[in-house]
Amino acid sequence: MRSYNWPGNVRELENLVERLLVTKEGVEIAVGHLPEYIFEGKSRFPNRVYVLDICPLKEAVEELEKQLVTIAYNWLKNTYKVAEALAINQSTVVRKIQKYNLLSSPGRSKSTKRLKNKKD
DSSP, rough: OOOOOOHHHHHHHHHHHHHHHSSSSSOOOGGSSSOHHHSSSOOTTTOOOOSSSOOOHHHHHHHHHHHHHHHHHEEEOOOHHHHHHHHHHHHHHHHHHHTTTOOOOOTTHHHHHHHHHHHO
């Protein structure tokens, strides 16, 4: 268990323990009850999204969308490149940036809005 990456930190561990307590018989959790991915030391699917709790699907999709657009835009700094990386239209990227107010931080100016649409 020490070699596993624990991408969800404590919440992932808590959910794993809860799931094991509910799905197995008896009062003791043995090594054999643990899922295979724990022994591999890392996720077999590094790009997979791990859901650790139940929430409305619409909220989950919006949160994932917001995180993906934020990460891509912070890394690529260009809506055309973000669109290509996320396999969506550039106009969709612009709408998502506006929807989630991703450019409305103290360090960003109004001129950033014009620059983000400029193709390199």
